[in-house]
Amino acid sequence: MIDKDLLRAREEFFSEAQELVDALGQSLLRVDEYVRTSREPPPDLVNEVFRVVHTLKGLSGLFGLAGMSGLSHELENVLDDLRMGRAELRPVLLDTFFDAVQLYITILNAARTSGEEPKVEVETLLATLAALSSTDGND
Numbered sequence: 547m548i549d550k551d552l553l554r555a556r557e558e559f560f561s562e563a564q565e566l567v568d569a570l571g572q573s574l575l576r577v578d579e580y581v582r583t584s585r586e587p588p589p590d591l592v593n594e595v596f597r598v599v600h601t602l603k604g605l606s607g608l609f610g611l612a613g614m615s616g617l618s619h620e621l622e623n624v625l626d627d628l629r630m631g632r633a634e635l636r637p638v639l640l641d642t643f644f645d646a647v648q649l650y651i652t653i654l655n656a657a658r659t660s661g662e663e664p665k666v667e668v669e670t671l672l673a674t675l676a677a678l679s680s681t682d683g684n685d
Contacts, residue, residue, distance in 0.1 A: 559609050560658055563602065567650045570598045574643050581640050589629065595643075596625040602650065613668040614653045620675050621646055627679065639678050645671055 573595045580587040603618030621643070627633035649671055652664050 556609070559605060560654060563605055563650075563654055566598050566602050566605070567647060567654065570595065570602070570650070571644075571647045573598065574640065574647065577635070577643075578640055581635060581637055587635065592625065592629055592635075596622065596629060599625060606653075609657075611653060611657055611663065613663040613665060614650060617646060617649065617653075617668055617671060620672055624675055624679055633679065636678075642671070642674055642678060645674075 573591065576591060577587045577595065580591075599618050599621045603615055603622060606612075606614035606618060624633065624639070628635055633639075649664070649667055652667065655661075656663055
């Protein structure tokens with residue numbers, strides 16, 4: 547028999563994670579408004595995105611979603627580079643952040659239905675992030 551407290555914690559995790567992913571998507575839409583008009587987003591907005599990803603990393607680690615945790619870790623690294631001025635927020639990077647939001651949704655849906663995490667998709671997005679980070683602002 548499955549522990550009721552564990553089931554409740556699991557449902558709370560999914561609810562909280564979905565709220566965070568939704569908030570991340572909304573924050574990225576606000577960032578996109580700045581990028582489309584060739585303006586830098588305010589630091590507090592970039593920090594907000596960073597905090598959401600950081601929280602998702604912690605939650606997913608607690609509930610054993612390795613793909614989500616690993617993806618969050620790499621997103622956190624890229625966002626930290628943006629926050630510290632070591633990287634430039636380019637449209638292609640922002641598109642990759644939106645891809646990450648979609649992948650978070652896929653991961654959560656798979657976990658909710660006891661399916662397998664989409665490992666290939668996570669690896670592909672991680673490779674994309676690594677390639678974009680290594681270009682350091684050069685398209």
